[in-house]
Amino acid sequence: MGQSGKSRHQKRARAQAQQRNLEAYAAQPHSFVFTRGRAGRSVRQLSLDLRRVVEPLTASRLQVRKKNSLKDCVAVAGPLGVTHFLILSKTDTSVYFKLMRLPGGPTLTFQVNKYTLVRDVVSSLRRHRMHEQQFAHPPLLVLNSFGPHGMHVKLMATMFQNLFPSINVHKVNLNTIKRCLLINYNPDSQELDFRHYSIKVVPVGASRGMKKLLQEKFPNMSRLQDISELLATGAGLSESEAEPDGEHNVTELPQAIAGRGNMRAQQSAVRLTEIGPRMTLQLMKIQEGVGAGNVLFHSFVHKTEEELQAILAAKEEKLRLKAQRREKQAEDVLRKRERREANKPLLLTLLAFGALGRAVLRSHSMSAAEKLRVALLVAAGVAVHASSYVPYLVLRVLNVAARQRWLARCPSFADEAQAVRALELGPYLGFQVTRGLVPLAMCIHPLLYMAVVPSLGCPACRAGRDLRDQRPGQDQPLPALASPEARPSLLLSTGPCDSDKAG
Structure with a gap:
């Protein structure tokens, strides 16, 4: 029995959908995160933590050798569709972080005043919430206090925005937003606070005991006389299991989110848990091109118009x-x-x-x-x-x-x-x-x-x-006959001579 037309249409539609997904993935920004020079163990670990932040649109297993130059990385990045470089380096005085836009720049150089690795952030938490499903989609970027403080601040905001794919607020699936990257700019100290959070959505309006039951976690009810005591007061639960929710994190869900009780048009609380890494950055300079070019802005060196000319x-x-x-x-x-x-x-x-x-x-x-x-x-x-x-x-x-x-x-x-x-x-x-x-x-x-x-x-x-070259007395060759009719006359003329010779 032949294959039905419906299956052929399904295969064609599936192939077209896969092609669209590949094109959409190629159109998104991709990045390389690596270190340069003698960075040290802590800075190398910080680069690995940064890769976790920008996943999945990065090379998670990228290895850069000492003999590889920046030009080699740029040459490899072109065919792979890489649009950004995040480079960490270390000197005797400080740690530096460079954000490059490929292929034409610009390059932003930051000084890392403070940093904390993921393992240090997680070890300081009583309960951390981090799993592999959170890194299947890029994080939600939140920029704070990037106001009208100059063109260099606007350029910083644009560079960080282009580092992650854009979001359509009308079509976004809330189940794909599992992480949040917060970058806060302090105009007084001119520093950037780099924070990485895990997002958790829980329903509100229910007692702590009801939340336990919804999460399929059964508390100890040996001291209770009736089940209503658990649902009404939440007896037998520790105070650390309850997080204070208020107007600052309670919102109405526009669509259903994975999790028990998170229904559409219902009140739910959005809770953030920091998962690291944590950095405090300060912009040093902005250059044209990739790693080399005119200095467009410098935080500490200010030149006059004559010097610039x-x-x-x-x-x-x-x-x-x-x-x-x-x-x-x-x-x-x-x-x-x-x-x-x-x-x-x-x-x-x-x-x-x-x-x-x-x-x-x-x-x-x-x-x-x-x-x-x-x-x-x-x-x-x-x-x-x-x-x-x-x-x-x-x-x-x-x-x-x-x-x-x-x-x-x-x-x-x-x-x-x-x-x-x-x-x-x-x-x-x-x-x-x-x-x-x-x-x-x-x-x-x-x-x-x-x-x-x-x-x-x-x-x-x-x-x-x-x-002229022929010697005298040499026999002359017979001329070529023009026609066969001349041959009999030639034979007749030579016949008597032959007979005389014979006689």
Whole structure:
């Protein structure tokens, strides 16, 4: 029995949905988190904790070797669709955190004033709530106090927002929000508080005993007379099992959330539990590009307008010299290539003629006249090539030397007329004329072969040369008959002679 059409449609719809999911995943921001230099054990552990924060849109098992440079990481990040680098480094004085946007920047450099690892945060909690299902989706980013405090603050907020995928508040599934990343900016100290929380939603309006029963945790009821005492007062429960809820964390759910009692349009409390890591950051500087570029902002170094103009002028001069060196290198490569291409026909001709002369001299089947004819042909070919290529090469060298002298005198010219008068047109015009005479050797070669080699000449000249070379008294070959009718007359005319000879 054949396969039904419904299953084919289901497979097609499933494949299309999978393709859409792959495209949506590729469009989301991805990141690399790693350390540079001699970071130490604690900073390396901090980088691993940061990977847990930005999961799942990061390389969880990324390994960067000491010999790998930043350019290697950038080259690998392009094909993988990585958009951000989070780099931790350590010096003798402090720990630094760099946030880079690929491929064109900018780069934000922070000083890590304080940090606490995940294991330290979890060990300080009485009850921690952290499981692997929480890291199946990116965290919810919350930015606080990023107001109108300058363009550098706005750029910081934009960089942190682009680090995580955007959320559509009308279509978001609340079951995918299991974590929260809070970044708070303090305008007075200009520091950032980096906090990572786990989100838990519980229903409100029920006693502690009812919550226990909903969670399938049965308390000790040996001291109770009736079940109503448990539901009414929550007797037998410790005070640490109850968390104070109020207006600050109670909200009405727009959709049902996984968990007992979290129904749509019902009151529930949102509780946060810190799971680490914890950092206190301070912005140091903002640079263009990836790790290198103009400093757009610096917290401690402030330059005047004149100093900025001088720095920009120095950088422009450096870029100009670099472009000039590249242009000169390109010209040198082109000139060397033209020189090789120009010398190649002459060298190949000399090599071919040399091999031909050697073969002729070692040949024992050729007469002296034939060897002399071949030697004449070789000498004529070399002379033709030398007469066309030698002037071209000499005048080309003279033209290049004249151009270099003119370029050396270029800064001293007062105006364009003086520069035009200083041009040496003789070597240039001679070079252009000889440049057109170079292909002349190829045109003369066929005529040279026809004049020297008899087998390449015209038929009439070859027949006349054969008649002149024939010795007197030698039997002449019979001319070719034009038609079969001439053969009988020829036989009749030769018959008597044969009979006389026979008689």
